[in-house]
Amino acid sequence: MARKPSVRLLPRKGALPILLDRAPVPVAIIVGFGLILLGALIVTRPLTSIVLLGIYVGCSAIVSGLAELLGRRGERAWWPRLVASVWLVSGAIILLFLERSLQLLPPAMALLLVLGGLASIGDALSPTSVSQRVLTCAWGVSQIVFGILALAWPDVTVLVVAVVFGIRTVLYGGSLAARAIRAESAQGIASSEAKTASASATTAARLDRSTFWMAAGRYALTAVLLGVCAAGWALNSWLAEGAPVADAFYDPPATVPAEHGRLIRVDDFAGQSPPDADVVRILYTTRDAFGAPAVASALVIAPSEDQAGARPVVAWNHGTTGVARGCAPSLRDASATHWAIPALNDAVARGWVVVATDYSGQGAPGVFPYLIGAGEARSSLDAVLASRELEGLALRPETVAWGHSQGGHAALWMAQLAERYAPEIDFRGTAALAPVTAPLELAQELSARDADPLLSVLVSWVLVPYADTYPEIDLRNYVAPGSRTIVREMTQRCPSEPGVIVSVLTSLGVSEDRPLYVGDLTAGPLGERLAQNAVEGPFTTPVLVAWGDADEVIPPRLQQRFVDRLCAQGDRVRWVVYGGYDHLRPLLPGSRFLPLLVNWTESQLLGGDAPTDDCARYAPASP
Template sequence: MPETAAPRTPRPPRWRALAGLLEAAPPRVMMLLGAGIALLGSLIVIRPLASLVLLGVYVGVSAILSGLLELVSRHRAPTWWTRALAFVWIAGGVIVLVWLGRSIEFLPAALAILLVVGGLASLGDALGAKRLSVRVLALAWGAAQIAFGVLSLTWPDLTLLVVAVVFGVRTIVFGATLITRGTRRLIAARRPPGAQRAVAEPSRRALAWAAAGRYALSLLLVVGAVGGFGLDDFLSEGAPVVDGFYDPPSDLPLGHGRLIRTGESLGREPDRGSVSRILYTTRDAHGFRAVGSAMVIVPDDPAPGPRPVIIWNHGTTGVARGCAPSLTDGTATKWAIPALEQMLARGWVVVAPDYSGQGAPGTFPYLIGKGEAHSALDAVLAAGEMEDLVLSPQTVVWGHSQGGHAALWTSQLAEEYTPGLDILGTAAFAPAADPLELARELTSGDAGAMLTVLVSWVLVPYADTYADVDLNAYVATGARSIVREMTQRCLSEPGVMVSALTALGLREDSPFDTENLTSGALGRRLAENVPTGPWNTPIFVSWGTRDEVLPTASQRALVERLCAQGEQVRAVPVHGRGHQDILQPRSAMLTDLVRWTDTLRFAAVPPASVLDDCEP
C-alpha cells in the first residue's frame, strides 16, 4: 500500500546544526557568510592537510551542538536512549577539542567513535519511525555509519584525507545553500504583502516516489558498507604475517653474529638449493644489541670443502616489520636474486639478510649504512653456526637499490667489524649510494605520489634512529599520522594501494617541507650515510639506462668517484632496461656478473679487462 502522510515532528537535522543557528540571520548577511564559507571549502579541497585541524574543530563543535540539540529536541526513539547518546556526543566533542592541542593523531579514532555513536542514534530513530521506508533508511544509515566507523580505524590515513576532502565539499555545499537561501529570502521580502504561495499537501504519488528514493538510498548504503568490508578483506589478506619464529627469546646469546634458531622456509625453493630461515644477534646503527633474520640458501650438490658465500642485500620492500623478504613466497628464486641458480651450481651459499627491524623487531635501518652492514655481516657469522654447514671466509657482497647502498657499506665495514671474513668484491646494482644527493634530486621537482611514500620511508626510520632528527620539523602538523601510516605497508601487499591513493590525494599539498629535507639534522645524517670507502677490492656497478626510479646520472657519478679514489671498478650499464629489469633472468648484466664473480675467486691475478674499467 502507498504510504500516507504522518504528522511531522519539528527536528533540526543533526548534521546541519550550524545551519539552524543561522536561520535568523538577515538575507544579505546570510549571503555574505555563504560566500565566505564556500571560499573556505574550496581552499580546504585544494589543501586538505590544512583542513585537518579545521576538521578537528568542526567535529568537536558539531558533536557538542548535536548533543545539545538531542537534549532539547523531540525524537521517535526512547527518551533515555536519546539522552544517553546526547551526553556521549557532548563528551566526545569536548575530548576532541581538548586533545587537538596535544595531537591531531587522535582524530581518526575520534571520527570512528563519533561515527559509531551517530549510527547508534540512527538505529534508535528507526525504532520509533511510523513509515516503513523511513525505518529502513534509518536502519541502513545507522548500520553504514557503524561499519564505516570500524573501517576508519583500519585505514586511518586514507580516512583522514577522505574526510578532510568531504568536509571541504560539504563546506562548499553549505556555503552555496546559505547563498541560495539568502537570495530567496531577499526576493521574497520584495514581494507585495499577501503574495505568498500556498503550500499543497504532498500527493500519494509524491509520497510513493519519496519512499522509493529512501529504499534506493538504503540499498546504496548497504552495498557501500558491504563493499567496504569486502575491499578491506582484499587489502588485508595480502598483508604479510610475522609468525612466532621472529620473536627473540629474553636471554640472547652474548656477542653479535650468534645463531638464535633456525627454521624452515615459508616460500618456494630454487631448483638447485634448499632454503632455511635463521634468527641471530646483531647490532644496530649505534652499536647496541639487536636481532636480525635472514635466509640461507644452500646448494643441493656442493663441492667438497668449505663453501664460499654470496651476501644478497635486498632492495626496497618497505620499512615495516612485515616487509621482510623471508616472509614472502618467491624471494629465494631466480626472479628475485640475480644469477642465483648459477651461483648454487658453482657451490656458493647465498645468505640473504632481512636487516634488523624486518622480521625481527627493532628499527629498520633504511639507507642507514651501519645498521644495514651489521645485519648483513652478522647473518654470515650466524649461518656459519648452522649444523652440517661449513662456510669459507671467501665472501662476495651483492645488493640492489637500497641493497646496493647496503652492499657498499657491508664491504666498507667488514675488515673492522668481522675481520674473519675475506671480502673478495662488491656488486652494486642500481645502488642508492648517495642518500643526500638522491634526496636533493628527488625534491628538486614536483612532489609526486612516489616521492611522498619514499620520503616517508626514509624520514621515519631516520627520526626513529637519530635523536636529533625531529619528525615534527619536516612534516606538516596534519600529516604526521598519515606519514606514519605509510610506513606500515609493504610493496608486496595490496594495502600499499592505500598509501598510493593517499599520496595522490596529497599531490597538490605535500605533507613535507621539501625545501628543508636536505638541510639541518636530516641533511647531516643523510651525508653521514654516504659510503666513502676505502674498499681496496673490486667493485661491480650496473644500472639500467631506462631506470625509472633512480637517476642514471647518479650511477655514472658513483663510478667516476670510485675511479677517482683509485678503486677497481667494473661499470656495466644495461641498455633499454629499467630499475628492476636488470635483475631478470634474460638481463645482459647477468653474464658479466657471473664472469666477474668467478674471476674474483679463481684468478690469482685478475685481468684488468674483467675487473677494472677505470682509466689508468
C-alpha cells in the same frame, strides 16, 4: 488543522539544526549556502581545512551532547545520556588539544562517526515516516561502517572523515536552504489561501508531490549509502588479506645471546627453492646503526649435493621492498629464485652458499635501517656469521657481497665495515648493481622532480626510518600538519601487497590539496644524516659496479660520479654501463651482466686473473 512533522533529509540533529530551528528564514538561507561552501572546502581541501574541520566537529559534538542531555531530562534511559556525555567529552578534547594533537584528530572524528551512527540508529525508533526511519537507520549504519574503516586505515581516515563530514555538511546546507526557501514560499501561498478555494487545493497537491519526492529521495539515498558501505567493506577485506604478516618465527625469545652474529633459531622456508638447493630461514642477533643489540632474519640457500670441505659465501643484499616488518623477502614465496637474486642458480651450481638478509626491522621487530649504512651492513655481516652455526653446513671464511639498489648501498657498506666489525670473515669484494651510493645527492635529484604519489611513498620510506633512528630528526619539521599519520601509514605497506594502492591514492588525494612534505628534505638534520650515509671508502677489496643508462630511479650520472671518486682515491673498481637497461634489468635472468658477475665473483673467491680495475685502463670521466 494539525501541524505535520518537519521533513528532514538528514535525520540526526546536530549542533546547527538545534541552533537554527527557530532562525529567521533569510538567516537560514544564508547559513545553508555557507554550509554548502564549507562542506565543499572540507571535501576538496582536507589538509588545509583539517583545523577548521576539527573546530567544526568539536563544537558540533559539544552542542549535540548538550542538546541531547537537555532534551532527555526526566527520562530514565541511561543509553542516550551516556552517548551524549561521550559527545561532550570528545568535543572538548578535540577543541582543547587541537593544536597539539592534529594526529589524533582523524581517529577522534572517526570515533564520533561511530557514536553518531549509534545515535542515528536510536533515532530510527522515533515515530516518523517509514522512509525517514529507513534513511535514519541506513545513515547510522553507514557512519559506523565508515568510522570502523577509517580506524582500520588511519592514513585515509582524514580523507574518509573529510568526505563524510563534508558531504554531510553540503547535504545539510542544501536541505536547510531548500527548507527555508520552501517555507517562505509556503507563507506566500498561505496568505493567498483566503482569496480562492482553488489555491488551497493547489497547495495541498504541491505538498503531496513534495512528500512523495522526498520519500523517493530518501529510499534512493538509502540504497546508495548501503551500496557504498558494502563496497567499502569488501574492498577492506581484499586489501587486508593481501598484506603479508610476520609469523611467530620472527618474534625473538625473551633471552637472546649477547654477542652479535649468533643464531637464535632456524626453520624451513615455505617458498620456492632453486634447483638442487635447500633453503632455510634463520633468526639471529645483530647490531643497529648505533651498535645497540638487535635481531634480524635471513634466508640461507645451500647446494643440496654433498661436498667435501667448506663452501664459500655470497652475501646477497636485497633492494627496496618497503620498510615494514611484513616486507621481509623471507616472507615472500619467490625470494629464493633467480628472479629475486641474480645468477642464483649459477651460484648454487658452483657450490656457493647464498646468505640473504632481510635486515633488522624486516621480519624481526625493530627499526628498519633504510639507506642507513652501518645498520644495513651489520645485519648482512651478522647473517653470514650466524649461518656458520647451522648444523650440517660448513662455510669457508671467503665471502663476496652482492647487492642491488638499496642492497648495493648495504653491500658497499659491508666492505667498509667488515674488517673491524667481523674480522672472522675474509671479505673478498663487492658487486653493486645500480647502487645507491650518495643518499643526499639522490634526495636532491628526486626533490628536483615533479611530485607524484609514488615519490611521496618513497620519501616516507626514507624519512620515517631516519626519524626513528636519529633523535634529532623531527617529522614535524618535514611533514605538513595533520599528515604524519598518513606518512607513517605509508611505511606500513609493501609494494607487493594490494594495500599499497591505498598509500598511492591517499597521496594523490591530499596532493591535490597541498604537498605532504614541507621545507627542504635535503637540509637540516635530515640532510646531514643523509650525507653521513654516503659510500666513501676507501676500499681495500675490489669493487664491481653495473648500471643501465636508462635507469629511471637513480640517475646514471650519479653512478659515474661515484666510480670516478673511487678511481681518484686509488681504489680498484670495475664498472659496466648497459645501453637500454632500466633500474631492474641488470639483475634479471638474461641480463648481459650476469656472466660477468659470476666470473668476477669466482675470481675473487677462488683466485683468478679476471680484471679488477678499470681505473688504470680508462681515463676517468668528468664528474
